[in-house]
Amino acid sequence: MRGTVRTRRGSRPRVRRDDRGQISIEFLGFLPILLLIALAVVQLGLAAxxxxxxxxxxxxxxxxxxxxxxxxxxxxxxxxxxxxxxxAGADAVVEASEGGGEVHATATVEIPTLLPGVGPWHATRTATMALPAEPGGTTAP
Structure with a gap:
């Protein structure tokens, strides 16, 4: 076992002074990576x-x-x-148009960014629905 000195059989190993705090320093070095991963996960949730x-x-x-x-x-x-x-709705851009017996609607929402130096991103979705039948029983052209 490197970094420990055994005193006698059955007793706890004694840690040498030069190894104290090593785990804390390693964790502090890894902490920014953990925070960046956490921000990326939250960013993915906001995008969804x-x-x-x-x-x-x-x-x-x-x-x-x-x-x-x-x-x-x-x-x-x-x-x-x-x-x-x-x-989402405050700054959203929504457009609707008719044509060919259908209505086409498009909505664009800005995705808020948490990660520094990225964005802005936008999410765009469309929906198409058929117009109802004319009162005379025929469908719209």
């Missing part, structure tokens, strides 16, 4: 949450755009932003 919020906003905007004008309380853009959580 932002992607989920963008998808929710796009679906809400597309769903609202399929309603008749008289049934809408708010527009598709406002509905998409309202469906997201506070920080």
């Amino acid at each position: 949450y932002a992607v989920q919020q963008a998808g929710t906003g796009a679906r809400a905007a597309a769903r609202t755009a399929t309603l008749d004008e008289a049934d809408r309380k708010i527009g598709p853009v406002a509905a998409g932003k309202a469906a997201m959580s506070g920080w």
